[in-house]
Amino acid sequence: MGSIFSKIIAGEIPCYKITEDEHHIAFLDVNPNAKGHTLCVPKKETNKLFDLDAASYAALMEFSRTVALGLRKTIPCKRIGMTVIGLEVPHVHVHLVPLNAMEDATFGKKEQIDAEEMIALAKQIAASL
Numbered sequence: 001m002g003s004i005f006s007k008i009i010a011g012e013i014p015c016y017k018i019t020e021d022e023h024h025i026a027f028l029d030v031n032p033n034a035k036g037h038t039l040c041v042p043k044k045e046t047n048k049l050f051d052l053d054a055a056s057y058a059a060l061m062e063f064s065r066t067v068a069l070g071l072r073k074t075i076p077c078k079r080i081g082m083t084v085i086g087l088e089v090p091h092v093h094v095h096l097v098p099l100n101a102m103e104d105a106t107f108g109k110k111e112q113i114d115a116e117e118m119i120a121l122a123k124q125i126a127a128s129l
Contacts, residue, residue, distance in 0.1 A: 003091035016122040036075035040064040040094040073128040
């Protein structure tokens, strides 16, 4: 059985997609730490970040960088934080989180954002890429 991310990639579960290429997809986290919290996910399901081959790892980091630059243009913040934890979903994913304070980097703080705002936000970020 594939991960929830594999189901999103296959179109079985909807998402607030920002962008995708042949090997990756970026979409808004539905349980965000901050407005604009984005997940960058390789389309090939791999459980652990360091199990990616070197080329796939580098490609994921470059894809994430591109998305982060778009986030930075769209979301007013001091920095875009990046983290890879990988415990909650067994599919490699990079969290990009707009940060204004250290508390924004903890996964204990969550934002409530309605569907209309998520749709608009995904479109704004996509337009900035």
